[in-house]
Amino acid sequence: MSTAPLATGFLSVTGVLFRRELKSYFATPVAFVFTFIFLFLAGIFTFYLGGFFERGQADLQPFFAYHPYLYLFLIPAIAMRLWSEERKSGTIELLLTLPVSMSAAVLGKFLAAWCFTAIVLACTFPIWITVNVLGSPDNGVIVASYLGSLLMAGTFLAIGACVSALTKNQVIAFVVSVVVCFLFIVAGLPVVLGFFEGWVSQDVLDIIAMSSFLTHYEALVRGVVDVRNVLYFLSLMAFWLVAGAVAIDTKKAA
Template sequence: MKTVYLVFRREFAGYFATPIAAVFLIVFLGMATGLTFFVASFFDRAQADMSAFFLWHPWLYLVLMPAIGMRLWAEERRSGTIELLMTLPVQPWQLVLGKWLAAWVFAGLALLLTMPLWATVNYLGSPDNGVIVASYLGSWLMAGAFLAISAAVSALTKNQVLAFIGAVVVGFLFVMAGFDLVLSAVKPWAPQIIVQAISSMSFIGHFQRITDGVLEVPALIFFISLIAFALWLNVRILEVKKAA
């Protein structure tokens, strides 16, 4: 795990070596706050909870997480440093895990900076803090899933723009999977088990159950399994490219 930590430290420090970290944090906090207070009409709802805040997280992450993840491998390939990394006495999975953990912790930092909103809600009323904690956990897991997908897509190309677009497209499919618009297009020709499988892949469906206060095992397993699969796929992509 020492190698994973070294990769993590190098990657995490890289966010703060440029204005990337500050720009992302400002954009995330600005968008999250604006959507909560102005679009979702936080004060007009007259409810001391954070449902209006978490409502927008799948859509925020759909764009912002690929913005973090697009550079994980595309930049290494563009600059040629990936060849150097592949010659080091480290396993591909250690590189993948270290890079993903750095991005995930950075996303967690962005979430931590929204804590003043939690304090505001407690000042205005008596919210169910257990639900809020569960929602934060679910949000962070969902961010991890978006980042794992983005990292796998990033390993396919040296172009960060293509990596970003590809990750957004794949993420969009997972976000929309549970919507009637998608399911109605599948139901006429697909068996019921396929329809149910597609519906069960919905990020919004699993996340909404968590934000409703139901921290159920299937939702946790879904996000954790998706993260594990995307990271495994990332490793396989690197191994194939290394062998080529």
């Protein structure tokens, strides 16, 4: 008869899955390539498009302003493999016949991916040091901006994980995630709101504007740590993770 397992708690099992996933980024060149490209593009956006030096202001606005667009392409690239790779290689059968609950599997994978993006984001610390050397920025605003950026990255990831659960094909997972994330970004842009203006009621217009990443992210980047903005991202994450779990359950056989 089998030895009684010693630890089968939810957190304990989630932790085991989390560590395996996080390690897998560093087992291949994925982590290195991704970090390099993220830092390179973030640099270009900040210094060339954002005019970091020309503005002559000691803040990181030009750095954070482009994160939604960086994430738009880079986060789906991380998320696309989360479930479609498991389905394609058949390891999903192994994973889901272990005594592991669906929520532990979804959460372990998601948290590992989120932790990885947090590590990449943390690698941008030299620009924080730079701006502190050059002037005296409001470091509270910068902390709030990092928080906003991390929350937004997590939401992109949750969307990408859900889409990844729907297909075995990573290219499809990538493209569909980009489109869904794009819609969440542009919902708040004046051009989109202008399109709806006049033929939908003001309430609907407010809902569209409110559902945008940008509205909530920009508030955080301005240093306004409103609980509602944080809750917005957390509840979106929860929604997409649950949707992902449902998707895995219904699609795993195919």
